[in-house]
Amino acid sequence: VTSVTLVRDCFSQISKYNARLNAFIKVQNENVALEKAIEADDRFNKGIIKGPLDGIPITYKDNFCTKELSTTCDFISPFNATIVDLLQDSGAIMIGKTNMDEFGMGAFGPAYNPHTIISDQKDSIDQEPRVAGGSSGGSAAAVASGMCFASLGSDTGGSIRLPASYCGVIGFKPSYGQCSRWGLVAYASSLDTVGIITRNVHDAQLIYDIISKYDEKDPSSLPPKLRSINASLASFEKTNSNFTDLSKLRVGIPQEYYVSELSDPIKSLWKRGISLLRSYGATIVSVSCPSTRYALPAYYILAPAEASSNLARYDGVRYGHRSDMDSKQDEELLYAHTRSEGFGEEVKRRILLGTYTLTAGSYNNYFIYAQRIRKMVQSNFDSVFRRPNPLHLVKNESSSFYNRNSDEIFEISNKLRNESHGVDVIMTPVAISTSPKVKDSLSSSFLSNSDNAKNLDDNSFVNAYVNDVFTIPANLAGIPAISVPFGISPIDGFPIGLQLMTQYGDEHTLFYISKVLE
Numbered sequence: 001v002t003s004v005t006l007v008r009d010c011f012s013q014i015s016k017y018n019a020r021l022n023a024f025i026k027v028q029n030e031n032v033a034l035e036k037a038i039e040a041d042d043r044f045n046k047g048i049i050k051g052p053l054d055g056i057p058i059t060y061k062d063n064f065c066t067k068e069l070s071t072t073c074d075f076i077s078p079f080n081a082t083i084v085d086l087l088q089d090s091g092a093i094m095i096g097k098t099n100m101d102e103f104g105m106g107a108f109g110p111a112y113n114p115h116t117i118i119s120d121q122k123d124s125i126d127q128e129p130r131v132a133g134g135s136s137g138g139s140a141a142a143v144a145s146g147m148c149f150a151s152l153g154s155d156t157g158g159s160i161r162l163p164a165s166y167c168g169v170i171g172f173k174p175s176y177g178q179c180s181r182w183g184l185v186a187y188a189s190s191l192d193t194v195g196i197i198t199r200n201v202h203d204a205q206l207i208y209d210i211i212s213k214y215d216e217k218d219p220s221s222l223p224p225k226l227r228s229i230n231a232s233l234a235s236f237e238k239t240n241s242n243f244t245d246l247s248k249l250r251v252g253i254p255q256e257y258y259v260s261e262l263s264d265p266i267k268s269l270w271k272r273g274i275s276l277l278r279s280y281g282a283t284i285v286s287v288s289c290p291s292t293r294y295a296l297p298a299y300y301i302l303a304p305a306e307a308s309s310n311l312a313r314y315d316g317v318r319y320g321h322r323s324d325m326d327s328k329q330d331e332e333l334l335y336a337h338t339r340s341e342g343f344g345e346e347v348k349r350r351i352l353l354g355t356y357t358l359t360a361g362s363y364n365n366y367f368i369y370a371q372r373i374r375k376m377v378q379s380n381f382d383s384v385f386r387r388p389n390p391l392h393l394v395k396n397e398s399s400s401f402y403n404r405n406s407d408e409i410f411e412i413s414n415k416l417r418n419e420s421h422g423v424d425v426i427m428t429p430v431a432i433s434t435s436p437k438v439k440d441s442l443s444s445s446f447l448s449n450s451d452n453a454k455n456l457d458d459n460s461f462v463n464a465y466v467n468d469v470f471t472i473p474a475n476l477a478g479i480p481a482i483s484v485p486f487g488i489s490p491i492d493g494f495p496i497g498l499q500l501m502t503q504y505g506d507e508h509t510l511f512y513i514s515k516v517l518e
């Protein structure tokens, strides 16, 4: 297949479906993309390949800075995000920016779930329009409907995994610090990660290998020394040579994820996933993550607090929307008008909530408690996994660990791993239900529309937050997590994904087990 054919196919899917799915915010000019495809094909004919993605059409969620197309809130960026540069250097062709809620916050984006259109079993599917999920919903809808090969999104509390599960595609969130956030518009900086949506695990791994590089421009990027220590640590993936024999694999099933709200089709698919891994010889272990129930409220303290600080820069002076109201003599009025007009309801709610929890009077009661819960969630995961956490190993053994060679690091960590009763991977559902109906769902864009806002009761936004209950713990702990499509609900015909999580830095075990499930 030539690159020109691939690019043409994607544009033909876009012109067929985008009006109905609303997956893109901006579509690249087809001729610009085709020119690049012709160049890629020419290179190929001469035996030159730029990189593993040479000539492959991909998309970015609108919160990635790109020089060629504008970025969220119509910002024309003078630079590319680091991951955009890395993917471009490997030959990828950007064909558009995908839809998201304002700053990636809302629980449901206005992109529509493509499953009603693309499934070959249309008769068994409830035709009532469903959401693609948020906030990387446009990315999931674009990949699921063949509008691009892959899409890069962001995951702060589940925004990659939730839409992936709803749309029946792979959604992968790497460990915090593995992929550069430079050029990704910040929402909650200590939780934000770049994420990848693809149709299969192999493609996600391919892209991850290109973008998981140290970047000096991102202060939270994992430094090279820690990357090499991490690569030397023992893991299931490293010690297992036979793909169909998982007899040395220990799979954790956290009791706390078995909540009463979980729908029956999801419960039974979760059980089927457990049986599948067991049939390959894996040992299934019931594990406990008692801090899970506090993770959601802690997240909704921490994320708005960070957002209120990150969004302070939208004052109408440096960039973004500026109010036309005559307030030029009074800076405070200018800021107030600009921010009242420019932000949607959900963003304003988050800014107020975050500002409140950071005030002197409530800081100790909310923010500090939420940080403690975050720490508990992290140590909970550390006690459940048997692979040691590289970040702690370095801390505990201080400088001596830095001087060991990779064989020594492997030996020490393998010993620790074998002595532990922990697990290699945790398997849970991604969401409580299948993709919600558009009419029942809440999104920031819905709320910004005052007629819709009036029809929603005061607590409906809290109900929307609950959808993130299974995905948030991985963000609080910074560990890698993936949503793998695992079946279809017999009730409404919509896809269901299972979530896998591994120890910090153990992406390769995560991919390994995901390939067994897919």
Ligand code: GLN
Pocket (backbone or CB within 6 Å): 104, 105, 106, 107, 134, 135, 154, 155, 156, 157, 158, 159, 160, 187, 303, 468
């Ligand atoms: N729904 C969550 C929030 O609004 C997750 C968003 C995300 O992961 N970007 O914060």
